[in-house]
Amino acid sequence: MIRTTTFSWLICSCLALAFAACDTPDTAFSDQSGKLRLVFDNVVGTSDLKLTNNNYQNASGESFTITKFNYYVSNIRLRKSDGTDYVVPQDSSYFLVEESRPASQTVTLNNLPVGNYTGISFMIGVDSLRSLADISKRTGVLDPGIATHDPMYWDWNSGYIFVKLEGISKAVPDTQNNQFFYHIGGFGGGYNGKKTINNLRTVTLPFRSDVISVGSASTPTVQLTTDVLKLFDGSTKLSIARYPSVMFETYSTSIADNYAQMIRYERMQAN
Amino acid sequence: MMRLDIQLTKRIGMAVGLGLFGLSIACQTQKTVDPTPDPDPPTGGGTVYQTTPVTLRQPANFPKPVYALSQNPLTVEGIALGKTLFYDPQLSRDSTISCGFCHQQFAGFAHSDHPLSHGIDSKTGTRNVPGLQNLAWDQEFFWDGGVTNLDVLPMSPIQNPVEMDLLFSTALSRVQKIPKYKSLFKTAFGSDTITSARFLKALSQFMLTLVSADSRYDKYVRNEVGGELTPDELAGLNLFQQKCSGCHATDLFTDKSYRNNGLPMGPIKDQGRYTITLNEADRLKFKVPSLRNVDRTLPYMHDGRFIRLEDVVEHYRTGVTDSPTLDPLLKKEAKPGIAITDTEKRQLVAFLKTLSDDTFISNRAFAPN
Structure with missing residues (x-):
């Protein structure tokens, strides 16, 4: 009896999960669900980010251009006005924002419960469970075999690159073609009880006094700003001259602490 | 009769399970096709997709394998596809280096000529080619254990600039364009859609069969x-x-x-x-x-x-x-x-x-x- 109950409960929850996982609008739920758009606008301080051509300067006084800027956003939760959280179903909660692909900077969350929302939180990076999941569960932007997005995967040290920033600066010697690279990843895997570096960072952004109303007829937009300068000038002042290339190494956690602060809530648009 | 019933129940269970799984992954952020075999595809044209299951050998003196075989059940067709991929030099940038180039059977799937691995353009790596055998009993791979699942391993030599030097996505799109693979994938997985997961799991299937236990x-x-x-x-x-x-x-x-x-x-x-x-x-x-x-x-x-x-x-x-x-x-x-x-x-x-x-x-x- 208990077994049967458990079994039916399992089936039910499987079904529920399966439906919840769908991000395509279902007409049957249209009067109970809505959508929300997230727009990630990449900037460098007060300037808009333009790849390759524009020169920017960090707090260490180094002048640089940026040739590539990508980051994963995952595990999104929305704070409801009643103080509880709506967790976007895991399978619909992995996005890769790439400066070179404008379409990737707008993310649409579907099938949200209708209601008022006062904040958002998400992870920068790909959580350990999904990083280690069966390859068939790593599709879309998590698929290392699809050329529609930049490769963000370390094949020699199984795991995703969470944030990629590359550029050119005279602070880097000519012998290195003046190029700098920051490829930051590391999900805190465990080896014999000892954890490896964990560069997953959770960003929590209240919508200040704004209340975003998700309804069946309107799709509000949450405008977020990602400031590349914060990646250089946070609690650690990242000097390009001193660290022209940071990948899987201990210092990368300082850069992760910086990028934990790089995204801010800007404003909302009702529709 | 009893046996048939059990089989039927199992089949229904599998179909429901796969259906649910398919439903859940069909809805991901970017639409891709279900990488798992579909047991009952449309039978239009009068053909029925059927694979022949293979049981991984469990030598009496070995511990239990650690590879998740339930996530990638071995089949004759999957193994054959994996072997074709394993020996296909088109998975390297200049179509000269296959997996089997460095992993030679006579040398226990290691490479006996070279102290350090020898790959594309005669470039050398920094480590000795490890032999391939009994991989179902391994959880971590390479000399440093950096790769933690057999399924994702092949990406590493394919992309390594001194081994096969091809972006994994390019390797996959090459395979998608080579006519013979359409039918091989269809036979192994029920449709000719070639995904990362199917490609990698087929390679795993072949490599898993490399069991050495008869010395x-x-x-x-x-x-x-x-x-x-x-x-x-x-x-x-x-x-x-x-x-x-x-x-x-x-x-x-x-x-x-x-x-x-x-x-x-x-x-x-x-x-x-x-x-x-x-x-x-x-x-x-x-x-x-x-x-x-x-x-x-x-x-x-x-x-x-x-x-x-x-x-x-x-x-x-x-x-x-x-x-x-x-x-x-x-x-x-x-x-x-x-x-x-x-x-x-x-x-x-x-x-x-x-x-x-x-x-x-x-x-x-x-x-x-």
């Missing part, structure tokens, strides 16, 4: 015909159990740990496991390799510095260099290393040669078609 030693421990060991080999086995099995444990001949075996640091200054864990205690540690087919997988050590088994035993006898991470098992005597007499050395080598598995080395099923 003279195996026949000896399983009391099978052909399992006679000479007095020297038996003495070697006895010595091995006393002096070597602390690391080369179980009948897989490795405890899967990472250890510093006291090799003087080579010019490459390879830090081994440290590169993956960034833990100071892991500097100069490398995965304990299996010794199966060790007589065929020369050269030896992570950098291929030794050519003969005698050199390897001699290293443990006289060559072990002390350092902060030297393995404690090599520090049990007054001088770092293992005390071994000349006779014992000869007997140990004699025993190691009983680990060669000729049926594995010459199995036609593993060779290119």
